[in-house]
Amino acid sequence: MFDPLKIETLTVLIPALPLLAAVLTAALGPAVLKKHSHWPAALAGGISCVLSVLLLFSVRANLPEAAHAGDAAAGEAAGHQASAGFETVVVLWNWAAVKDALPTPAAALPSTDAVGPLDQMLDVQVEVALRSDTLTSIMLAMVTFVSTLVIIYAAGYMHGDRGYWRFFTYVSLFVFSMTMLVSVSNFLLLYVFWEAVGMCSYLLIGFWYEKPEAAAAGKKAFLVNRVGDFGFALGLFLLWTTYGTLNFHDAGGVAGILGETRLSAAAVYVGGGTGLAICLLLLLGACGKSAQFPLHVWLPDAMEGPTPVSALIHAATMVTAGVYMVARCTPLFFASYAEPYVAGGWSIDAPSIVAVVGCFTALLAALIALTETDLKRILAYSTISQLGYMFLGLGVGTLAGVTAGMFHLFTHAFFKALLFLGAGSVMHAMGGVIDIRRFSGLRRLLPITFWTFLIGSLALAGIFPLAGFWSKDAIVAAVADRGHHEGGLYQWLYIIALITACLTAFYTFRALFLTFFGRETIPPEAGEHAHESPPSMTWPLGILAGCAVVVGFYFEWTHGFAEFLIGTPSISYLAERATGPIGEFHMDVAAISTVSAVLGIAVAAFLYLGEQNEVRVLTRLMGPLYRMSHGKFFFDQLYQGLVVWPLAGLAKFSFWIDRWLIDGLVNFCGRLPVWLGSALRNLQTGLIQFYALAMVLGLLVLLVTLIWQNG
């Protein structure tokens, strides 16, 4: 029976529709659809979005009561609590199967009692399996919703572009890859779609490939991501040799890494050195995709792509894949937390490294954003900074931290997409100019853009009661809790997080004030017709602004998000191990972070509203610091010197060896017969008497030899 509302059907349909749209647009775009190429993508996105919401509700309806009540820790006997969550796995087909691939590692478990002890050798089984649980359904809803709005926006923004159909093909392909990324139930497939979204990102950053900066930015994004993906791949190898499977769910008689069997049995996750290594390698992959230090350098350059792409891929969805992956692997990270790697008196656990990386990145990116003058790049650094916040949340190592990180991911998608689309709207009106020094006072010219941008900025700064306030506060509160209990590291992270919150508010409102306030200045590129954007662009702005206002408040009010999220078995695992209450609102932390945000806004208003004399004084006073920030802390130059130049030198050296040594040897072999031949060449005179003479001489030699031998 085909039931379109069954969870299994929904899970398959949601990625299938964008794939269909991508194929359709690619096939029909250039000849048939032309100006209407956005229709397949928009329709597929819209339907997928509706289906995702349906899926969300279906999953919610299927959650067991314990999870509903937000009381997962209590209840039945511990040890069989993994069923507190809900998950469905749809196996489409078996992609690869290798018999007897690996001697059974110690940490492999049989998934059912019926199987009995595992055989000597394990088989590789790669099933194309899609899963749906609460984490996946949240990501799906968010991805398809933002995608649909961005596609509608892009229909206006990209209007008249030569590669119109190409754009929507890539975007559909991206939506497909991203929905698959969040719904696959296998590390190998996760890696496949991890690469697929990276490829779409590359294609879309370099969408205007005639522009050398865009082509270079695409290449840079791709190469920097390779570093992370290399780590990710190594992580997968290590997972495979440690756990004997790459499946999330139980399959083929072996317990999946995040499967029910393993989650319900106690202490079967590997900690110590191996656990830490797995987590750090996965983290490296996440750092590449989510632009965390030290692999953050690609994201600002990625702003060379069309603005809808920046909004969709480089702010709302793809860059959060790293956060999603770390959240998905919560039990692995928690295992490292429970059993840290101890070396030389230091005890190292993975979550604290995640937290330090995230927090450092958040601060670093915020500092760079202070002096940036390209509106989109300010937003890019802000994205890096907010992703840092998410990692900080995940790195707290408590359930509150994980849910807060995911919550921030969710709300951030709305307001950051909103801000990027607003920036795109400004760029559209200004004839492609995006340097905030070149325009100002646009608030009367672009009223809708201004108001929505203002809402987005307030949300990003974390002002009550907008989305960013709740989610950021949840993270800061989780860090504060941990710091309060333990002191040390997390106390420092808490302080840095607060400073970053202040900086965030400052640079966001700096951009806002410089763009929309002051004397009205319009660059000559805008021409005479600087105007508000068409409805297809302003409507998505409005809807996203609405979301930015309500999502945080709604979920906080209903305590819905965290409780819904722990319906995911791998996260409820953490809940069982009772790591403190979740979703608790901390008035003191909220007050402090709000004060720091308001302080940031106030300073921005003081400096950038009006004459800006103080800015010049401040710039001169802070000379070296200003230059550091303006130079992006010279990471590009550092990498250029440490990585690019040595590699280029090595390549040149190899080229030289190839050119002169190896080619020389080959050419020598080729020329040798020619040289030998040319020595004998003079014998070939073409004169018949010479040949006759040669014959006679040969005959003589023969005769003499004969006589010699017989004589």
Place this chain on the structure above:
Amino acid sequence: MSESALLENYLIVGGLLFGIGLVGFLARRNMIIMFLAAEMMLQGISLSLVAWSRFHGDWGGQMLVVFVIAVAACEAAIALALVLRLFGVAGKLDVTVWQNAREDGVPAFVDRELPEEADAAPADWPKLTPAGREPAPKEDEVPERSHV
């Protein structure tokens, strides 16, 4: 005269024929002469074959010689036709004209330029009384036959 002495004489004559032919073939440049020299070598061999045949009382050698003569006749027909053709192309019988089969880059062999023959008809030779118009030979049809 003993049989072996008789054989010896024949062999000497055959050897001489062969040697003269060989030297002629190597030393002369005129293609017809070279051809004749080659024939002479052939005959030297034939003679020695006949002599050996007689010496051994075996008709095989004589039969072979008849065969050789038949082949030589065919060869003569082909060779003379080739020589005529070559002469038609180059207007010379000098074999050194035909060095085209040499390797690229090897200079053509020049032994000694043939002396230009003096004009066959000195100016003071008596002339016939002109009768009618002097025929004007077409230059391109008449092959140049200066040095036969």
